[in-house]
Amino acid sequence: MQEILSNAIGNISSPPILFFMLGFAAAIIKSDLFIPEQIAKAFSIYFMMAIGFKGGVELSKNGITSELFAPMAVTVFLGFTIPILAFYILKSILKIDATNSGAIAAHYGSVSVVTFVTAVAFLINEGVHYNGFMVGMMAIMESPAIFISILLVRLYSKQEGLSKSFEAKELIRESLFNSSIVLLLGSMVIGYSTGTKGMEITKDFFVSPFYGILCIFLLEMGILAGKRINEFKLVGATLISFALIMPIINAIIAIVISILLGLKTGDAFLFAILSASASYIAAPAAVRLALPKANPSYYITMSLALTFPFNITFGIPLYYSLTFLIEQLFR
Numbered sequence: 369m370q371e372i373l374s375n376a377i378g379n380i381s382s383p384p385i386l387f388f389m390l391g392f393a394a395a396i397i398k399s400d401l402f403i404p405e406q407i408a409k410a411f412s413i414y415f416m417m418a419i420g421f422k423g424g425v426e427l428s429k430n431g432i433t434s435e436l437f438a439p440m441a442v443t444v445f446l447g448f449t450i451p452i453l454a455f456y457i458l459k460s461i462l463k464i465d466a467t468n469s470g471a472i473a474a475h476y477g478s479v480s481v482v483t484f485v486t487a488v489a490f491l492i493n494e495g496v497h498y499n500g501f502m503v504g505m506m507a508i509m510e511s512p513a514i515f516i517s518i519l520l521v522r523l524y525s526k527q528e529g530l531s532k533s534f535e536a537k538e539l540i541r542e543s544l545f546n547s548s549i550v551l552l553l554g555s556m557v558i559g560y561s562t563g564t565k566g567m568e569i570t571k572d573f574f575v576s577p578f579y580g581i582l583c584i585f586l587l588e589m590g591i592l593a594g595k596r597i598n599e600f601k602l603v604g605a606t607l608i609s610f611a612l613i614m615p616i617i618n619a620i621i622a623i624v625i626s627i628l629l630g631l632k633t634g635d636a637f638l639f640a641i642l643s644a645s646a647s648y649i650a651a652p653a654a655v656r657l658a659l660p661k662a663n664p665s666y667y668i669t670m671s672l673a674l675t676f677p678f679n680i681t682f683g684i685p686l687y688y689s690l691t692f693l694i695e696q697l698f699r
Contacts, residue, residue, distance in 0.1 A: 382493065384486060385681055387583040391590025392677065396597060403588035411585040415485050416551040418574045419503055424559020425567045426500025436501055438629040439639075443505045445625060446643050447512035450618050451477030455520045457614070462606050470521035471655045471662030472607075475671045476614055477513025478647035479506055481552075482589060486680045487641040489582060490688070491634055498634030500559075507552045509642050514654045521659060589676070596673035602665045603674075611674035615644035619687045620694070627698045633691055640687040645679055646671035 394401040451473045458469035484506055491498055559566060567574070600608065622643035626636035648671045655662055 382490075384489065384579065384582045384586045388586035388590040388593075388677070388680060391587040391592075392594040393590075395591045395594025402591060403584065408585065408588045411581055411588075412481075413551060414581060415585065416481060417555045418578060419481070419485055419488065420552040420555025421559035421570070421574055422567070423500040423503030424556035424561070425563060426559075427504075427556070428560045428563040429500075435499075438631060439499075439501055439505050439635065440508075442622070442625050442629060442631065442639055443508050444512075446618075446622055446639065447477070447509045448516060449621070450643055451513035451516045452520070453618075454614060455517060458610065459524070462610065464607075466521050466524040467659055467662050468666055470517040471659050471667045472610075472670060473520070474514045474517035474655055475646045475648070475651040475667050476618070476675075477517060478511070478651040479509050479642045480645035480647055480671075480676060480679070481506070482585070483645040483676065483679050483684075484638070484641055485582065486586070487638060487684050489579065490684050491637065494688075496634045496637070497632070498638055499632075500556075502635055502638045503552060503556055505639070506642055507556075510647070513647075514651060514658075518654075518658050586680070593673045593677050596669050599665050599669045599673065603669050607666060607670055608674060611646075611670040612678055615646070615675055615679060615683060616686070618643040619683070620690060623687070623691050623694045624698070627691075627695055633695060636695070637688055637691040640691060641679070641684065644675075644683055644687060646675040648672040648676065 391401070454476045455469050455473040458464040458472055459466055464472070488498070562569075603611075619640035622639040623636050626639045631639070648668060651671075652664070652668060655667065656664075
């Protein structure tokens with residue numbers, strides 16, 4: 369417990385997290401502080417390029433080997449299990465209707481790129497190694513939850529709540545070819561193709577400014593999260609509890625599976641982050657298309673104003689400590 373508290377204090381006292389808290393506070397006190405939308409979008413593109421490129425470079429050092437089998441197995445298992453688990457908890461235990469259960473499950477089964485980026489920065493600061501292929505695992509986990517969740521809604525509501533104009537090909541396009549997936553995988557391919565030589569050429573862009581840009585980006589994310597604080601009453605105590613407890617459950621499942629399959633500490637931790645995070649970019653776009661009757665105040669407030677702040681402040685150090693604890697139990 370002392371170690372978890374120490375890691376939490378260390379994480380909160382880091383500049384990126386402090387800037388997130390500054391943005392959150394600025395929104396609460398109704399300051400006119402804001403980051404122009406185009407700048408925030410440009411930074412989003414930067415992070416996906418940087419993470420994808422660096423992941424590809426790391427992967428190029430050893431090539432595509434049988435080492436990828438275990439991470440792929442973990443990715444597929446988590447990609448299907450988490451949305452199903454979330455859906456049934458919401459519908460059967462918390463008594464949420466099928467449409468909103470599916471919409472929320474899609475968000476919690478999908479991933480948050482920004483949380484992943486923050487976790488990578490945490491690992492670098494701790495001096496813990498992680499494999500470059502984890503970027504690919506993140507990209508793969510982005511989409512399955514959306515398909516699974518909508519299929520469950522169709523099964524339980526007999527298409528009630530689905531748009532009459534809904535077409536499968538549109539959902540596929542939104543899920544598999546959205547900008548985050550294209551940038552992540554494309555940058556990863558470029559990094560893999562150019563290797564260490566490419567990193568040497570671009571390190572002044574992808575490495576040196578990384579933390580500074582992350583501070584500005586998290587400042588903007590703090591402002592967005594803070595603006596949704598008033599919507600907590602619409603979500604209700606039950607869904608607030610889900611938004612804070614479900615990530616921990618998902619993280620523990622991911623860590624146990626990763627450790628049992630022999631993954632190293634850094635990779636097991638990042639799987640915990642991917643499983644605990646909730647999407648607020650790709651999933652909302654797909655859900656708006658396929659489940660227009662789902663309440664955005666539920667799924668967006670839960671993922672952006674509750675789970676995201678919890679994960680980057682307390683969740684990251686908690687999952688990090690849990691990874692070491694579970695690792696000691698199983699090895």
